[in-house]
Amino acid sequence: xxxFTILGKPVPYVRMTQKTKWYDNxxxxxxxxxxxxxxxxxxxxxxxxxxxxxxxxxxxxxxxVYVYLKSVLCKDYICSCGRAxxxxxxxxxxxxxxxxxxxxxxxxxxVRGDADxxxxxxxxxxxxxxxxxxxxDKQVIDKSVSIHGTQGDERVEAMLCPSELLxxxxxxxxxxxxxx
Numbered sequence: 001x002x003x004f005t006i007l008g009k010p011v012p013y014v015r016m017t018q019k020t021k022w023y024d025n026x027x028x029x030x031x032x033x034x035x036x037x038x039x040x041x042x043x044x045x046x047x048x049x050x051x052x053x054x055x056x057x058x059x060x061x062x063x064x065v066y067v068y069l070k071s072v073l074c075k076d077y078i079c080s081c082g083r084a085x086x087x088x089x090x091x092x093x094x095x096x097x098x099x100x101x102x103x104x105x106x107x108x109x110x111v112r113g114d115a116d117x118x119x120x121x122x123x124x125x126x127x128x129x130x131x132x133x134x135x136x137d138k139q140v141i142d143k144s145v146s147i148h149g150t151q152g153d154e155r156v157e158a159m160l161c162p163s164e165l166l167x168x169x170x171x172x173x174x175x176x177x178x179x180x
Contacts, residue, residue: 069148079098
């Protein structure tokens, strides 16, 4: 298993054609993809040789991605008394009707990529290109992504594990064992 962190603001996947790959957002995505590849390669080289060989020789992979985006302060508040209001304040938020103090609320930014597109950009960075240490992204048979808010630095934490293809007999056994 290999866990690594990609520091900086994550860039979601951008669909490209021959013409649009020269646009700014496509160039930013391609630069981020190279940054992911370098981050992965540096983490890979720190692994013991035995684990490196295990990853390289794996037929299939499982990828888990955790995206951390900078949280923004909410401006909409709803009190327990039912009153809703907007405020620009960043401290001492008090309901105008019942005078009850309200805690600060944070949310994910409204303008952000889809979770699937963040996942695709990380997988493309790890498996894409001629300089990839591993095969291609068709070998990824299990993947997950989640987006979280943070008050700290924006980043992506990724985990890559060798995986096995489960055949029908193995799936039947698992279903029988776990009742699904």
